[in-house]
Structures are given as structure tokens and as C-alpha cells.
Amino acid sequence: MTRPNDPEAGVSTRRMTVAQALMMFLANQWTVDGDVRERTIAGTFGIFGHGNVAGVGQALLQLHTEQPGLMPYHQARNEQAMVHQAVGYARMRRRRATFAATASVGPGAANMLTGAAMATANRLPVLLLPSDTFATRVADPVLQQLEHPHDPGMQVTDAFRPVSRFFDRVQRPEQLFSIALAAMRVLTDPAETGAVTIALPEDVQAEALDVPVEFLQPREWHVRRPVPEPGELARALEVIRAAERPFIVAGGGVLYSGAEDALRSVVQATGIPVGATQAGVGSLPWDHAQYAGAVGATGTTAANALAAEADVVIGIGTRYSDFTTASRSAFQRAGVRFVNMNVASFDAYKHGSQLPVVSDARRGIEALEAGLTGWHVTADYARRIAVEKSEWDAVVDRALAPTGGELLGQPEIIGAVHSVSDPTDVLVQAAGSLPGDLHKLWRVRDPLGYHVEYAFSTMGYEIAGGLGVRRADPDRDVLVLVGDGSYLMLHTELVTAVAEGLKIIVVLIQNHGYASIGHLSETVGSERFGTKYRAQDPETLDFVDERFVPVDLAANARSYGVDVIEVHPGPDAVRDLRAAVRRAKQSVTTTLIHVDADPLRYGPDGGGWWDVPVAAASTLTSTREARADYERLRTAQRPLLG
Structure with a gap:
């Protein structure tokens, strides 16, 4: 009334x-x-x-x-x-x-x-x-x-x-x-x-x-799209123009401001290479000449090599997390300067930068391009970028190729799914070992085609987040990759997918445990303790390696009304996985593809490091050895005061 x-x-x-x-x-x-x-x-x-x-x-x-x-x-x-x-x-x-x-x-x-x-x-x-x-x-x-x-x-x-x-x-x-x-x-x-x-x-x-x-x-x-303050911009341009090895770190702000075209324009004009954070993947397509791939702890050898040599790091729309900076070990050159461009001053001033540029990413990139007219990296640096990119692309080709083994490795699974995906498909992921492998290996072709939640790396995000993606753009296929550990955290939204007719494609990778933390546990000397899904011996209280828990996750998904395709171990598993994804893409309803994997077959090393402190005193030999490695590796950490 x-x-x-x-x-x-x-x-x-x-x-x-x-x-x-x-x-x-x-x-x-x-x-x-x-x-x-x-x-x-x-x-x-x-x-x-x-x-x-x-x-x-x-x-x-x-x-x-x-x-x-x-x-x-x-x-x-x-x-x-x-x-x-x-x-x-x-x-x-x-x-x-x-x-x-x-x-x-x-x-x-x-x-x-x-x-x-x-x-x-x-x-x-x-x-x-x-x-x-x-x-x-x-x-x-x-x-x-x-x-x-x-x-x-x-x-x-x-x-x-x-x-x-x-x-x-x-x-x-x-x-x-x-x-x-x-x-x-x-x-x-x-x-x-x-x-x-x-x-x-x-x-x-x-x-x-x-x-x-x-x-x-x-x-x-x-929505406010602030332009750079003239003084901040002028100081940044002066430093960039004097750089011998500039390097751009593209963060999520590039995509949130719709700056991918502006970024492509400026790097094509200047030749500056780009490394992407997890949120920034998609800022450039994977095959762009200036795209060196992922940077940081889960980065590529190409991006990390260029980052280590950079004399000027231009961060655009990044919050500079420890994975991006490889726990402050990625940028090794003495006297490296940081130009931090971000709409939030909190992030623009990260790591003590004396060259903050508080600006919308797109407006800031456009201003950079205008101020760098006529400037280009040297021919030697351009060749160096091309060589690093070519060598890493060859590494990825080998990692994604089928091996014919009885159990698929995670890189093979990624390769099989990618090979039958469309450029506009959206990959959704969040936690476990997948973010690290995907950051290095997934060849993104669309600005919004890579959706990995890695600021909080929330186990259980994948299926629900995938539904949100589908609601936002129902014309795209949504490819949800999820390990069994994360699936068990929160899989009930499959019922929502069925109830509302929201089609997503879920590839459930069965590792019989926490693959990511299992690997990390080994590196810190904890011997994969508490990371395997095994039956417990009532006398020793150990989780016995040979006694797998008889859980059928495919049956679980089927009970929700989801179409389920099981890919069985064997030499034809890659072929069967590709066929399953094709079938799921042709379907109008949600499909879950269950595939067994070998959690001990890892993706290629990109040369990054992540600071996870190891026990400083222990009676375990494995822990003492891990502590010695940790002490050696952390000598590469830098204060990163630019």
C-alpha cells in the first residue's frame, strides 16, 4: 500500500x-x-x-x-x-x-x-x-x-x-x-x-x-575507472623506458576491468613479456608471442626465468600473493624496481614499491602505451623471450601427451580434456594439485576460459562455482576438474544442477587421497602422513596402504540423478576420456566423468618455490633432510623493496 x-x-x-x-x-x-x-x-x-x-x-x-x-x-x-x-x-x-x-x-x-x-x-x-x-x-x-x-x-x-x-x-x-x-x-x-x-x-x-x-x-x-595520477605515471614511464629486462605480471584486475585488448596492444607495441597469476590467466592467449605463461611458485620455466632477470617488474591488477612472488624468491636481480598498477592503493603499495600507480587496469595500460610510443625492448631480449617460450611449449607438449600407462597421470588427463575442449569452454578449479598443473599446462584461448579460485584455494568450490559460471554464461560449456578430496568436501550441488537443468561437465579424478598435500607432505619430511584414503588398522592405528576404502564416487554422483561415465584404467584410458568429454559436451544435462589417476605422476617443474616452514628439530630422518633443503632454498628470498 x-x-x-x-x-x-x-x-x-x-x-x-x-x-x-x-x-x-x-x-x-x-x-x-x-x-x-x-x-x-x-x-x-x-x-x-x-x-x-x-x-x-x-x-x-x-x-x-x-x-x-x-x-x-x-x-x-x-x-x-x-x-x-x-x-x-x-x-x-x-x-x-x-x-x-x-x-x-x-x-x-x-x-x-x-x-x-x-x-x-x-x-x-x-x-x-x-x-x-x-x-x-x-x-x-x-x-x-x-x-x-x-x-x-x-x-x-x-x-x-x-x-x-x-x-x-x-x-x-x-x-x-x-x-x-x-x-x-x-x-x-x-x-x-x-x-x-x-x-x-x-x-x-x-x-x-x-x-x-x-x-x-x-x-x-x-563503476569507477580511475586514470593514473600524472606524477605517478611519469615516474613509472621513466623507469620502464630505462629498463633492459622489463617484465609484466598480469593479475585478475586485467580481466575484471576488461583490459585484455589493451594489454595485447601494449605488449605487441613494446615487446614486453607477460607472466600471469592464477587470476590473470586469460589476459593473453597461450600462443601470443609475449606470453611466457604462469609466473611464480606454480609458474613456467619461461616466465620464472624472465622474472628472475627482470630489472623492472610491472604488476598490473595483482595482489602479489606468495604464489605469485614464489614466496619472494621469483625476482632475483639486484636493484629490481616494481611498478605496481592497481585500482586499490593497498595493493599498489605492496612490497614497499616506490612506484605505485593507483589506477584502473585498462585506463592505466592505455596510459602506459601512450607514454611508451616508439619504445621497444632490445633485439637480444626479444630473442631471449622467444627461446624461453619455445622451450616451455615443447615441455608442455610432452607433458600433455598420452603415455599408454595403466593409470593416467594428471598432466595426461589435462591434455585429454583440453584436446577435445572448445576455445570458449570455461575450466573451473580451486584446490589440490590441479591448480599447480593447470596454471602451467592449460592453454587458455579465451579471456574468461580459465576460472581457478586460488586466493583462498577453497576445497569444495569447484562444482558450486561451476554452477555460478553456467548461470553467468549459459552459452559456454563449463568443465569442472576436481579431485576426490575436494569432491568429498562439497558435492551436493550436483542436485541443484539436476533440479534446475544447469549443465556442467565434471571430471572427477580419483586419487584415493589428498594428492597435493601428499606431495607437499613428502617435501617437508612428513611422509604423506594422514593424506591417503585407506582403511585404518585397529591395532596400530595406521592407515594401511594396501587397504583402499571401498567408496564408489561414481555411484554417489549417479544417485543424485547425474549422468555418469566411468573411464577405466588401461592403455586406452586417454582415448576413452576424450570420448567421454565429447559425449558430455553433446549432452544437454550434467555429466560426471570418473577417471582413476596415479597421484605420484607429477607435472613438469617450472622452477618456482613456495615457502612452507619445515620442523626445525625432529627425530625423523626425513624431516631433518627436508629441513636442510628448506634452509638452502630460502636463501633465495628477497625483501622485494622496489
């Missing part, structure tokens, strides 16, 4: 609950990025329980009944997975759009914490609406409420504070207006975005208030 409130001022209001007003508000928010205008909140994921069923749940039902399609609702089978879907969607939409996710009081809300941390670590927007206990405390304590004698006001939702870019709690209905607007500002700000959390007490959700109609009208949020 709309009614006049102040006739002289022309203000009208609607009597609504807080939840109804919030849902209507969210349905009318729009992101504008240049010529692109799209809904900021594409829909709402929700699992209902006490706390949100009578508030947000009722509001979504009412909207669906009165204005179908205005705020689409989607089910999920796990609250964490709701957030993963939203993040997958947001990345594919280049951070212009995302989803909201609502959960009930207590465990429902707490289940979203991992997703919140993942979104914030990745600088990807997601709106979280966890329910809270009574603001009035009229019923206290309620079911699933935490009780802290020293602080009765502290609840589960307070745990979202450190993992959110924005957090607030609607303790009174009148607070909704300022909180909702502040939340939207952070969601659409490329320098600040991440998990945005609005805690909603269960009684406040259902309270009514007079809502100004203006609050419910369509509102546009224009």
Missing part, C-alpha cells in the same frame, strides 16, 4: 516489512560500467530455517507472487555452496553482478563463513544476509543462539566481521536505508569489493515500517 506522508514535500511511502523492503530495494539496483548496464543482484540463493523463513523467505514469496522474475530465487543444498555460486557468477560477470545469499540463525549463517572469506580474499562481490537472534531479546536465549556471559550481544554473525569487506546489523527497522545503501557502495566499488554482510535479526526482518518509495526506485551504481 502506498500512502502520502508529507503532501507538501511530495513524499509517499509503502507499508512493508524490513525484509520486503530490502528485497524490493535489491531488485532495483543496477551496475553501469561504460556501455554495460546490468542487475547488480541477479537473484537470491536461500536455505530457510527459523530466522529467515518468516522474514526474507516470506518477502521472496511475495515478490515472486506479485512480480515474477523481479528477484529470482534459487535453492541450494549447502549454505557455503550458495556463496560459491555467487562468486563464480561474479567473476564471470567481471564483478559487475552477483547474487545475494540468505541463511537461517546459527549453523546456517555460520556455514557461509568460508564463502565470505573466499570472496573477500578474491576481491569478488557477494551479498550475504545471515539471520540473527532477536534484537529485542524477548525470547532469550533462543534455539541456536550463542551465549557469552561477558558479552550477551555477541552472536554467530559477529564472526563475519573479519572476513567481510563490509559488515552491519539492522537492529532497528529505520537503519535499513543507510545500511543497504552503504552495502551497495562496497559491492560496486572495484577497490573495496568482497563479501558484504548485512546481519538481520529474525524479529526485525518481520517488523513493518513506512518505506519511502524513492528508496525502492531503480538506482544506478557507476
Whole structure:
């Protein structure tokens, strides 16, 4: 009901609950990025329980009944997975759009914490609406409420504070207006975005208030694309022009700002080589002359060799994680300078750089190209780049080729899947040993074709994230590669795929344990302890190597209503895997391909290092030997003060 409130001022209001007003508000928010205008909140994921069923749940039902399609609702089978879907969607939409996710009081809300941390670590927007206990405390304590004698006001939702870019709690209905607007500002700000959390007490959700109609009208949020400050740009250009061995590190910011064409233009004009972070893969196609491949701990020999020799490192849209810098061992040249271009000053000043450029990636790259007109790397350096790239390409050719062995190695599996994929297919991955191999080996042909969540490396992200990708672009095939360890963490969203007819292709690699941590365990002298899926001996409490756990993950997936293809071990396994992927691509429904693998067959070494401290004292010979190697390797670490 709309009614006049102040006739002289022309203000009208609607009597609504807080939840109804919030849902209507969210349905009318729009992101504008240049010529692109799209809904900021594409829909709402929700699992209902006490706390949100009578508030947000009722509001979504009412909207669906009165204005179908205005705020689409989607089910999920796990609250964490709701957030993963939203993040997958947001990345594919280049951070212009995302989803909201609502959960009930207590465990429902707490289940979203991992997703919140993942979104914030990745600088990807997601709106979280966890329910809270009574603001009035009229019923206290309620079911699933935490009780802290020293602080009765502290609840589960307070745990979202450190993992959110924005957090607030609607303790009174009148607070909704300022909180909702502040939340939207952070969601659409490329320098600040991440998990945005609005805690909603269960009684406040259902309270009514007079809502100004203006609050419910369509509102546009224009994405800021700041250009470099002239002084910062001039200092950066002076250093780059004087460089003998410049090297670009392309991060996720290149893709989020749509800067891949600008990057291609500037490197073609200057000859500067490019190494990509996990989030930056796709900034250039794999066969571009200036693309040296992945850089850092999971990098290629080409990119890491060029990085080690670089006298000027130009970071564009990267947060410089330890994997990118190989734990500060990647850049070895004495006196190396860092030009850090990032829309967030926090990242632009990383590692003590004296050459920060606070700028949108695309605007900054365009400014660099204009300032480098007529400048090019030397002929000797250009030849060096070409040789390194050619040698690494040959390494990849060998790694991806079938070996004819009884059990496939992971590189063979990657090669088989890639060989029958289309250029616009989207690879989705997150955790285990796959990110390292994919970073080096997957030959990306499309800017959005590589989707590896590696800021938080969240086990269980893959299937849910793949659904988010599919929602964002239903015209692409989504190839989800997942190990058995990560699959067991969170596979229930296969039910969502079946229920909503969302087609994804899941390649489940059966390692019978944690392949990645098993390998890491060996390198730190822990002998793969606790990383194998084996039956436990009741007397020794050891997990016996010969006693595999009789788990049938193919049957598990089949029980969800998914089409399942099993690729059996043997000399024809590569052929059968290729045929399975082709069949899955022709299908209109979700398919899971189960393939056994040898977790001890590793991808090629790219020369990177990752700092994982080894026990400094031990009675185990393996640990003492690993500590000696660690002490030797960490001598390569540098302060990286540019």
C-alpha cells in the first residue's frame, strides 16, 4: 500500500516489512560500467530455517507472487555452496553482478563463513544476509543462539566481521536505508569489493515500517575507472623506458576491468613479456608471442626465468600473493624496481614499491602505451623471450601427451580434456594439485576460459562455482576438474544442477587421497602422513596402504540423478576420456566423468618455490633432510623493496 506522508514535500511511502523492503530495494539496483548496464543482484540463493523463513523467505514469496522474475530465487543444498555460486557468477560477470545469499540463525549463517572469506580474499562481490537472534531479546536465549556471559550481544554473525569487506546489523527497522545503501557502495566499488554482510535479526526482518518509495526506485551504481595520477605515471614511464629486462605480471584486475585488448596492444607495441597469476590467466592467449605463461611458485620455466632477470617488474591488477612472488624468491636481480598498477592503493603499495600507480587496469595500460610510443625492448631480449617460450611449449607438449600407462597421470588427463575442449569452454578449479598443473599446462584461448579460485584455494568450490559460471554464461560449456578430496568436501550441488537443468561437465579424478598435500607432505619430511584414503588398522592405528576404502564416487554422483561415465584404467584410458568429454559436451544435462589417476605422476617443474616452514628439530630422518633443503632454498628470498 502506498500512502502520502508529507503532501507538501511530495513524499509517499509503502507499508512493508524490513525484509520486503530490502528485497524490493535489491531488485532495483543496477551496475553501469561504460556501455554495460546490468542487475547488480541477479537473484537470491536461500536455505530457510527459523530466522529467515518468516522474514526474507516470506518477502521472496511475495515478490515472486506479485512480480515474477523481479528477484529470482534459487535453492541450494549447502549454505557455503550458495556463496560459491555467487562468486563464480561474479567473476564471470567481471564483478559487475552477483547474487545475494540468505541463511537461517546459527549453523546456517555460520556455514557461509568460508564463502565470505573466499570472496573477500578474491576481491569478488557477494551479498550475504545471515539471520540473527532477536534484537529485542524477548525470547532469550533462543534455539541456536550463542551465549557469552561477558558479552550477551555477541552472536554467530559477529564472526563475519573479519572476513567481510563490509559488515552491519539492522537492529532497528529505520537503519535499513543507510545500511543497504552503504552495502551497495562496497559491492560496486572495484577497490573495496568482497563479501558484504548485512546481519538481520529474525524479529526485525518481520517488523513493518513506512518505506519511502524513492528508496525502492531503480538506482544506478557507476563503476569507477580511475586514470593514473600524472606524477605517478611519469615516474613509472621513466623507469620502464630505462629498463633492459622489463617484465609484466598480469593479475585478475586485467580481466575484471576488461583490459585484455589493451594489454595485447601494449605488449605487441613494446615487446614486453607477460607472466600471469592464477587470476590473470586469460589476459593473453597461450600462443601470443609475449606470453611466457604462469609466473611464480606454480609458474613456467619461461616466465620464472624472465622474472628472475627482470630489472623492472610491472604488476598490473595483482595482489602479489606468495604464489605469485614464489614466496619472494621469483625476482632475483639486484636493484629490481616494481611498478605496481592497481585500482586499490593497498595493493599498489605492496612490497614497499616506490612506484605505485593507483589506477584502473585498462585506463592505466592505455596510459602506459601512450607514454611508451616508439619504445621497444632490445633485439637480444626479444630473442631471449622467444627461446624461453619455445622451450616451455615443447615441455608442455610432452607433458600433455598420452603415455599408454595403466593409470593416467594428471598432466595426461589435462591434455585429454583440453584436446577435445572448445576455445570458449570455461575450466573451473580451486584446490589440490590441479591448480599447480593447470596454471602451467592449460592453454587458455579465451579471456574468461580459465576460472581457478586460488586466493583462498577453497576445497569444495569447484562444482558450486561451476554452477555460478553456467548461470553467468549459459552459452559456454563449463568443465569442472576436481579431485576426490575436494569432491568429498562439497558435492551436493550436483542436485541443484539436476533440479534446475544447469549443465556442467565434471571430471572427477580419483586419487584415493589428498594428492597435493601428499606431495607437499613428502617435501617437508612428513611422509604423506594422514593424506591417503585407506582403511585404518585397529591395532596400530595406521592407515594401511594396501587397504583402499571401498567408496564408489561414481555411484554417489549417479544417485543424485547425474549422468555418469566411468573411464577405466588401461592403455586406452586417454582415448576413452576424450570420448567421454565429447559425449558430455553433446549432452544437454550434467555429466560426471570418473577417471582413476596415479597421484605420484607429477607435472613438469617450472622452477618456482613456495615457502612452507619445515620442523626445525625432529627425530625423523626425513624431516631433518627436508629441513636442510628448506634452509638452502630460502636463501633465495628477497625483501622485494622496489
